[in-house]
Amino acid sequence: MTATIEQTDVWFPGFGESEFSNLIAGCGEQDAAARKVAFDRYRLCPVPTLRDEEWRRTDPDRIPFAGMKRLEGLDRAADPDRNDLDQAFDLVISISDRGYAITDRTGILAEGKAQVCPLSQMPADALGTYLHGEAVLEANRKYTQLNGAFWNVGFFIRIPANQVLAHGILIRYEHTTPGSILLPRLVVVAEAGSVAKVVEWYQSPDDVKLLCVGARELYVREAARLTVQAVQEWGVASTHVGEDWARVEKDGQIDWVTLTLGSGFSKMMVGCDVAEANANAYLSGLFFANEHQHIDQRTLQKHSAPHTYSNLLYKGAVKDSGHSVYQGVIAAAPGAIGVDAYQMNNNLILNTGARADSLPGLMIDADDLKCSHGATMGNIDPHQLFYLQSRGFSEVEARRMLVLAFFEEIIAKLNDSFLEDRIRADVNRKIG
Amino acid sequence: MSTVDIEIKNLHAEVEGKAILKGVNLKINKGEVHALMGPNGSGKSTLSNVIMGNPSYEVTQGEIWFKGQNILELDPTERARLGVFLAFQYPVAIPGVSAAKFLKSAVEAVAPEGNKPSAGAFLKELRENIAYLEMDDSFINRFLNDGFSGGEKKRMEILQMLMLKPTFAVMDETDSGLDIDALRIVSKGVNKLVGPNLAVLLITHYERILQYIKPDHLHVLIDGRNVLSGGPELVKKLEEKGYDWIREEFGHEVLVS
Numbered sequence: 274m275t276a277t278i279e280q281t282d283v284w285f286p287g288f289g290e291s292e293f294s295n296l297i298a299g300c301g302e303q304d305a306a307a308r309k310v311a312f313d314r315y316r317l318c319p320v321p322t323l324r325d326e327e328w329r330r331t332d333p334d335r336i337p338f339a340g341m342k343r344l345e346g347l348d349r350a351a352d353p354d355r356n357d358l359d360q361a362f363d364l365v366i367s368i369s370d371r372g373y374a375i376t377d378r379t380g381i382l383a384e385g386k387a388q389v390c391p392l393s394q395m396p397a398d399a400l401g402t403y404l405h406g407e408a409v410l411e412a413n414r415k416y417t418q419l420n421g422a423f424w425n426v427g428f429f430i431r432i433p434a435n436q437v438l439a440h441g442i443l444i445r446y447e448h449t450t451p452g453s454i455l456l457p458r459l460v461v462v463a464e465a466g467s468v469a470k471v472v473e474w475y476q477s478p479d480d481v482k483l484l485c486v487g488a489r490e491l492y493v494r495e496a497a498r499l500t501v502q503a504v505q506e507w508g509v510a511s512t513h514v515g516e517d518w519a520r521v522e523k524d525g526q527i528d529w530v531t532l533t534l535g536s537g538f539s540k541m542m543v544g545c546d547v548a549e550a551n552a553n554a555y556l557s558g559l560f561f562a563n564e565h566q567h568i569d570q571r572t573l574q575k576h577s578a579p580h581t582y583s584n585l586l587y588k589g590a591v592k593d594s595g596h597s598v599y600q601g602v603i604a605a606a607p608g609a610i611g612v613d614a615y616q617m618n619n620n621l622i623l624n625t626g627a628r629a630d631s632l633p634g635l636m637i638d639a640d641d642l643k644c645s646h647g648a649t650m651g652n653i654d655p656h657q658l659f660y661l662q663s664r665g666f667s668e669v670e671a672r673r674m675l676v677l678a679f680f681e682e683i684i685a686k687l688n689d690s691f692l693e694d695r696i697r698a699d700v701n702r703k704i705g
Numbered sequence: 706m707s708t709v710d711i712e713i714k715n716l717h718a719e720v721e722g723k724a725i726l727k728g729v730n731l732k733i734n735k736g737e738v739h740a741l742m743g744p745n746g747s748g749k750s751t752l753s754n755v756i757m758g759n760p761s762y763e764v765t766q767g768e769i770w771f772k773g774q775n776i777l778e779l780d781p782t783e784r785a786r787l788g789v790f791l792a793f794q795y796p797v798a799i800p801g802v803s804a805a806k807f808l809k810s811a812v813e814a815v816a817p818e819g820n821k822p823s824a825g826a827f828l829k830e831l832r833e834n835i836a837y838l839e840m841d842d843s844f845i846n847r848f849l850n851d852g853f854s855g856g857e858k859k860r861m862e863i864l865q866m867l868m869l870k871p872t873f874a875v876m877d878e879t880d881s882g883l884d885i886d887a888l889r890i891v892s893k894g895v896n897k898l899v900g901p902n903l904a905v906l907l908i909t910h911y912e913r914i915l916q917y918i919k920p921d922h923l924h925v926l927i928d929g930r931n932v933l934s935g936g937p938e939l940v941k942k943l944e945e946k947g948y949d950w951i952r953e954e955f956g957h958e959v960l961v962s
């Protein structure tokens with residue numbers, strides 16, 4: 274099987290066979306075995322090119338592997354630093370270039386309300402889930418498999434059956450080493466009947482050149498309810514590739530918000546399978562490309578089973594020379610009846626020169642699916658602008674209010690006033 | 706010293722290249738309420754938008770003097786801060802902006818520098834005005850005009866007017882589409898503010914509201930010109946003789962009861 278692929282272009286620079294051998298030589302047996310599965314897939318996946326439909330508007334050659342170096346030594350425990358975000362959570366994992374620290378603020382580990390550990394120390398009974406990777410809907414994706422083989426910081430989080438976390442778990446990254454490649458990986462399993470929130474927050478200084486290739490696998494078991502909020506605020510000199518996957522089982526629900534504000538160039542994939550009857554997915558996105566930022570997002574709403582529901586709303590703004598791309602795919606298993614899929618992408622184009630491309634409603638085997646989809650494009654509504662000005666707001670202030678208002682529907686989904694205010698402030702800064 | 710507060714001189718305006726206002730002349734003294742009536746399409750909303758400075762309307766001739774300035778030279782923000790207020794015929798909804806936050810920021814925006822109300826004073830006044838307009842408290846926790854009924858939107862306009870305390874208020878068919886109860890409340894709101902510091906241009910399509918808000922002067926606008934203007938004697942004549950003679954003189958379409 275592996276013998277058929279011999280081209281040299283199957284590797285990204287620095288992520289080839291010899292580097293992999295060196296890496297797994299230092300890994301535990303279980304960890305090495307898991308990485309090997311991903312590596313074998315990775316070598317078989319073609320490297321994306323501009324000729325691929327998905328990459329036509331986002332040049333994969335702009336993802337800078339050459340001259341960059343995979344960050345090492347992230348498995349060491351470091352002293353936890355502090356962040357004012359932490360107060361809103363039960364447990365905080367903080368990751369910096371020095372390593373990671375886990376701070377159990379409310380004692381959820383001791384109480385057995387959650388299991389949290391590095392991915393390399395995953396409990397044996399969870400290994401099957403991970404190796405099988407059922408959530409990964411498209412196994413032939415180069416970056417997902419690259420991450421699976423070479424991840425340098427990874428966590429496993431499991432919420433045992435029927436446990437309810439009052440505040441949730443925060444994983445925050447703060448990286449400052451120029452030229453480094455970060456490959457964060459996250460596996461979350463919300464067991465039957467559990468309720469939890471997991472927030473992941475990426476940050477780095479604007480002038481630090483970083484490459485992040487991240488991946489997430491989220492499992493929502495029967496009647497569980499998982500809230501996932503991913504905030505990408507890398508500095509503008511960095512590049513972000515993220516491929517995230519979720520599987521929602523019978524009566525389960527995921528509320529998944531992806532916020533992309535940072536990095537100069539990013540390419541994201543968010544795929545969710547409502548895989549069993551009465552599974553529900555709310556997929557929300559907020560993105561804002563200003564100055565020379567490029568943000569490309571592809572979503573997949575997969576309905577593997579009858580009587581499943583998905584509702585997607587992605588709202589984006591582009592400003593200055595910013596460019597955004599949204600591609601929305603809906604896929605259904607043949608004969609999936611009672612399926613309701615909704616998809617909407619709204620774009621605010623704040624000046625000429627900024628560009629938003631929207632391709633919603635791409636269908637795969639979804640002919641007899643009940644679904645609706647659409648996209649809107651437009652600048653600030655002049656009637657709203659005049660209304661605000663007539664009440665004494667300056668034009669600049671009125672525009673600011675209207676951009677924030679546009680995003681409010683997504684920001685409110687964070688459902689935590691502290692986090693909401695943080696995002697409002699970040700959006701506000703980008704409005705300028 | 707003249708008590709004339711607002712003077713509109715020979716105002717011409719067009720929208721999308723089409724002439725709508727073809728010579729409007731009005732003088733409003735401090736403390737007066739002027740009613741402006743006219744058939745559909747005569748240019749009433751165009752006049753209100755031009756007074757407020759809507760950039761979709763192009764003024765091709767004329768002047769609007771208020772507080773010693775030709776306000777046509779000001780942008781809408783500056784006009785609002787000078788004391789001009791327009792109660793819109795069709796207020797827009799702004800989902801994502803909470804009505805309460807909007808009101809507070811608007812009050813701060815028009816308040817003179819160094820004279821911003823405290824949060825406590827603002828809230829107290831807001832509560833009083835909400836009660837006065839017989840509105841539900843939940844109103845202000847909603848997004849601005851979002852999902853509001855027609856009547857609710859009109860009340861929100863009056864609430865804004867009470868909070869912003871303009872010195873020149875233009876009310877564009879605030880009475881249209883209101884039932885008698887809502888009309889009474891809206892009128893009550895306007896009357897609360899009427900006084901020596903406020904000039905009102907009350908635009909209406911029906912004479913009904915004039916039973917609640919008593920005008921000092923009355924103007925009739927037809928085809929972009931005010932064809933008839935009069936003071937208390939005209940108002941009195943209307944009260945005595947009704948409106949029929951205007952209809953006869955200026956055509957059937959002028960007033961619809």
Ligand SMILES: Nc1ncnc2c1ncn2[C@@H]1O[C@H](COP(=O)(O)OP(=O)(O)O)[C@@H](O)[C@H]1O
Nearest residue numbers: 720721725744745746747748749750751752761
């Ligand atoms: N934004 C606009 N675009 C095009 N035509 C307009 C616009 N606003 C008003 N008009 C036209 O101007 C004329 C006067 O309209 P308007 O001022 O709304 O009258 P009124 O308020 O007296 O009913 C009408 O013929 C109307 O169609």
Ligand SMILES: [Mg+2]
Nearest residue numbers: 749750794878
């Ligand atoms: Mg009108």
